[in-house]
Amino acid sequence: MPTPPVPEPADKPAEGSxxxxxxxxxxxxxxxxxxxxxxxxxxxxxxxxxxxSENPWFTVGLMLVGVFLAMFQIIRSLTKE
Structure with missing residues (x-):
């Protein structure tokens, strides 16, 4: 009687995934x-x-705050691994 094929381990993900x-x-x-x-x-x-306001100081200031927060979020999420 032939032996059944051994399945590959399920914990090894495929390259494409x-x-x-x-x-x-x-x-x-x-x-x-x-x-x-x-x-x-x-x-x-x-x-x-x-x-x-005559000058867009709120826009400029909050845009810079957003850039710094976004960079902080990216660094935090990439170093979490």
């Missing part, structure tokens, strides 16, 4: 960055309109 997982992770990080910077920029524009 690692690429898809990495692509999803890094594209998710890009969308987080876009959302953070865009949200802070929108808030700054709204504050500039609300207080009728």
């Amino acid at each position: 690692n690429r898809v997982r990495a692509f999803a992770k890094y594209s998710g990080i890009a969308f987080q960055m876009l959302g953070i910077i865009g949200g802070f920029t929108w808030l700054g524009m709204w504050l500039d309109e609300r207080y009728q």
Whole structure:
């Protein structure tokens, strides 16, 4: 009687799934960055309109805060691994 074939271990992921997982992770990080910077920029524009400021200081300031927060979030998520 022939021996049945031995299945490969289930804990070894396929090469293609690692690429898809990495692509999803890094594209998710890009969308987080876009959302953070865009949200802070929108808030700054709204504050500039609300207080009728001559110069867009709220927009510039909050955009920079958004960039720094987005960079902090990216560094934190990449070093978490």
